[in-house]
Amino acid sequence: MDRAALYTKLDTYLAALAARDHARLDWAAGALTSENNVMLDPGDGLWGTIDLLGTYDLRFADVAARQVGFFGVVHEHKDESALSLRLQFDAAGAIMEAETIVVRQQDSGIKFLNPRYWDKAEMNEPPAVRNTRAEMLALADGYFSTLQQNDGTLHTAFHPQANRVENGVQTTHNPEFAYIVPVAALGCEEQFRMGNYRYDDRLRGRRFPLVDEERGLVLAFGFIDHCGRLQEYQLTDGRTVQSPVRYPHSFYLAELFKIDDGMIRQIEANFITVPYHMKSPWDEQ
Numbered sequence: 001m002d003r004a005a006l007y008t009k010l011d012t013y014l015a016a017l018a019a020r021d022h023a024r025l026d027w028a029a030g031a032l033t034s035e036n037n038v039m040l041d042p043g044d045g046l047w048g049t050i051d052l053l054g055t056y057d058l059r060f061a062d063v064a065a066r067q068v069g070f071f072g073v074v075h076e077h078k079d080e081s082a083l084s085l086r087l088q089f090d091a092a093g094a095i096m097e098a099e100t101i102v103v104r105q106q107d108s109g110i111k112f113l114n115p116r117y118w119d120k121a122e123m124n125e126p127p128a129v130r131n132t133r134a135e136m137l138a139l140a141d142g143y144f145s146t147l148q149q150n151d152g153t154l155h156t157a158f159h160p161q162a163n164r165v166e167n168g169v170q171t172t173h174n175p176e177f178a179y180i181v182p183v184a185a186l187g188c189e190e191q192f193r194m195g196n197y198r199y200d201d202r203l204r205g206r207r208f209p210l211v212d213e214e215r216g217l218v219l220a221f222g223f224i225d226h227c228g229r230l231q232e233y234q235l236t237d238g239r240t241v242q243s244p245v246r247y248p249h250s251f252y253l254a255e256l257f258k259i260d261d262g263m264i265r266q267i268e269a270n271f272i273t274v275p276y277h278m279k280s281p282w283d284e285q
Contacts, residue, residue, distance in 0.1 A: 001089065006061040006068040013087060017046070018053045028094035035100045037252045037274055039281045046102055049076045056117035058268065060212040060219070067210045069219045071256065071268055073117050079104060082115065082168050084254035084270045086210060086219060099282065101254050101270050103167050115168025122258050122266040127216035129261035136259045137208050140218040143257065143264060144206055147224070150197035152236040157263045158189040164267040188264070198233045199243040201225050205280045216259045224251040225277060248276040
């Protein structure tokens with residue numbers, strides 16, 4: 001399947017989801033489906049509660065792996081939630097895997113206020129300078145290594161104007177959000193060079209199932225663990241700050257990296273709170 005065929009498959013899946021009718025799709029024998037890190041039968045979970053798909057549409061594809069990815073929005077009852085989706089197909093075009101994250105704010109341990117969803121040119125345009133698949137994966141994995149026990153050391157490279165959007169909120173170069181999270185006024189590299197995320201103990205279960213080489217995009221999944229024992233820590237500028245996480249806690253995340261000319265240019269992430277140290281059912285497959 002080429003990119004156009006994968007996008008057609010995605011559209012068919014989304015139309016069936018909006019209609020709450022999984023039976024109209026072609027599922028491979030033994031197809032694996034998950035929602036929020038729990039394996040479900042096809043048709044369970046969001047399939048029974050969705051009222052409407054939003055208009056936000058960020059899509060990408062890995063032709064070699066017969067995979068397509070999607071970041072969008074769903075409405076259930078009165079709630080609007082960010083959605084991440086990864087689909088993989090067999091050679092005949094049947095769905096082998098469907099991995100979904102729905103960021104339902106009422107279930108979240110840490111809420112992001114006033115989310116909004118908008119098209120970002122950086123995500124939708126081809127990179128100015130393409131990198132190899134191996135280089136892209138190394139930069140994405142290096143981001144996670146930088147985040148883990150962040151002490152100011154960089155294990156990846158950032159574009160000077162790199163931005164990050166998390167659960168529909170821009171958390172870099174965003175003075176408006178800084179009144180809640182002060183470091184949100186800074187850029188990606190500045191935040192990490194200051195060692196702001198020291199309280200992120202582990203970035204485990206890292207998976208990079210989809211690489212869109214033409215668009216310069218890497219889709220990753222993983223977990224961030226916080227043991228909650230760290231009370232305060234020192235930034236690289238000498239200031240002492242309080243840890244914002246003071247209890248055992250884990251995030252399960254889907255994170256999309258835009259790679260251009262050997263640098264991370266843009267990041268989009270959706271994540272939810274899960275039981276501390278929860279494992280991924282995908283690691284067992």
